[in-house]
Amino acid sequence: MHVLVTGGGGYIGLELCRLLLERGDRVRVVDRFFFGDGPLRALAEASAGRLSFRAGDVREIDEAWLDDIEGVSHLAGLSNDPTAEYNPGANWQMNAIATEHLAQACRRRGIARFVFGSSASVYDGIGPGMFDELTPVAPRGAYSISKKYAEDALLQLAGDGFAPTILRQGTVYGWSPRMRFDLVVNTFVKDAVTVGKLYLHGGGWQWRPLVDVSDVARAHVVALNAPLDAAGGEIFNVMQENYQVRQLAMLVAGSLSLHGRPVTLEEAPLPKLVRDYRMSNLKLTERLGFTPAVTVLESIDTMLQRLPLDDVGWLANPRWYNIAWMSVLEEMHAAQRPFASIY
Ligand SMILES: NC(=O)c1ccc[n+]([C@@H]2O[C@H](COP(=O)([O-])OP(=O)(O)OC[C@H]3O[C@@H](n4cnc5c(N)ncnc54)[C@H](O)[C@@H]3O)[C@@H](O)[C@H]2O)c1
Numbered sequence: 117m118h119v120l121v122t123g124g125g126g127y128i129g130l131e132l133c134r135l136l137l138e139r140g141d142r143v144r145v146v147d148r149f150f151f152g153d154g155p156l157r158a159l160a161e162a163s164a165g166r167l168s169f170r171a172g173d174v175r176e177i178d179e180a181w182l183d184d185i186e187g188v189s190h191l192a193g194l195s196n197d198p199t200a201e202y203n204p205g206a207n208w209q210m211n212a213i214a215t216e217h218l219a220q221a222c223r224r225r226g227i228a229r230f231v232f233g234s235s236a237s238v239y240d241g242i243g244p245g246m247f248d249e250l251t252p253v254a255p256r257g258a259y260s261i262s263k264k265y266a267e268d269a270l271l272q273l274a275g276d277g278f279a280p281t282i283l284r285q286g287t288v289y290g291w292s293p294r295m296r297f298d299l300v301v302n303t304f305v306k307d308a309v310t311v312g313k314l315y316l317h318g319g320g321w322q323w324r325p326l327v328d329v330s331d332v333a334r335a336h337v338v339a340l341n342a343p344l345d346a347a348g349g350e351i352f353n354v355m356q357e358n359y360q361v362r363q364l365a366m367l368v369a370g371s372l373s374l375h376g377r378p379v380t381l382e383e384a385p386l387p388k389l390v391r392d393y394r395m396s397n398l399k400l401t402e403r404l405g406f407t408p409a410v411t412v413l414e415s416i417d418t419m420l421q422r423l424p425l426d427d428v429g430w431l432a433n434p435r436w437y438n439i440a441w442m443s444v445l446e447e448m449h450a451a452q453r454p455f456a457s458i459y
Contacts, residue, residue, distance in 0.1 A: 123192030279348025286325035286355035320362030331408035
């Protein structure tokens with residue numbers, strides 16, 4: 117299959133590109149490359165011409181991106197609450213409107229398979245509980261509201277040969293060539309390595325649905341190749357397991373102690389916005405026959421093998437923290453073009 121991966125230079129996108137190439141697929145990436153194109157360039161060089169990429173903004177769709185494309189995995193956009201709240205207008209255009217426009221373009225071109233990287237954060241605001249795809253949602257932050265708008269737009273466009281699949285991805289953990297250390301497990305690993313101390317806000321009793329980055333990539337591949345009547349016009353929760361934050365801290369601390377690095381856990385006050393819910397991945401298992409399997413413990417071990425554990429400077433690079441890096445880009449941009457924005 118020839119697959120367009122938007123946001124293919126990002127944390128999940130790179131792993132998805134790697135997996136598609138491994139399967140023998142062809143890949144075209146479109147990305148703003150906020151975080152650079154280094155890892156993708158390396159992947160392209162090793163792909164014998166099967167991976168091509170171009171810089172582009174999904175708010176300005178070029179129909180040529182879709183030439184010869186048989187399936188789309190749409191991952192581009194602002195990918196967390198802080199970056200969305202920083203510029204809600206840009207977030208809306210990138211995450212909500214651009215998704216709708218890209219789907220409309222695919223529908224016009226007869227591209228049936230469109231897999232959307234949505235987010236479990238659409239369950240934000242309901243309160244604690246166990247949620248599945250039938251749970252009524254009423255998201256409250258700029259990020260999750262934009263994801264929900266995009267989901268609804270895709271479901272409305274479904275039909276007449278267009279078969280979008282919505283993946284509500286839990287919080288992701290694990291190693292990718294473009295790392296993010298602003299996601300709970302990865303942040304704990306980074307803090308354990310750099311300062312040897314993990315803070316448990318409100319005791320860390322909150323529940324979160326989590327999934328390894330390689331399993332998210334696999335879920336996209338499964339959805340891209342599933343029978344259209346099983347995956348089209350459907351929403352699937354994607355997670356390996358529900359974990360309490362406290363449990364995650366203990367898994368990280370225990371793993372680090374095996375490397376001879378003691379880690380202490382300390383209680384801290386609760387922040388204003390707290391996520392605390394579980395979700396079910398039963399539909400993904402039953403309908404698409406795929407169950408994410410890489411555990412947090414296994415993923416921590418992989419990260420510890422791959423991270424330069426003694427290079428704390430590498431871990432401090434703002435590039436690995438979306439809001440920190442976007443703030444740096446914004447400052448650099450403003451210095452050259454006052455009153456203009458990077459977003
Ligand atoms: N990582 C998670 O925990 C998680 C969880 C749920 C959902 N998601 C969703 O999955 C997708 C990928 O997340 P990620 O963790 O890989 O994020 P990421 O920030 O690492 O990657 C996003 C990529 O999209 C690109 N991009 C941003 N705006 C763009 C635009 N306007 N046009 C073209 N490219 C643009 C960025 O340059 C980046 O390479 C996002 O849509 C995110 O909302 C992520």
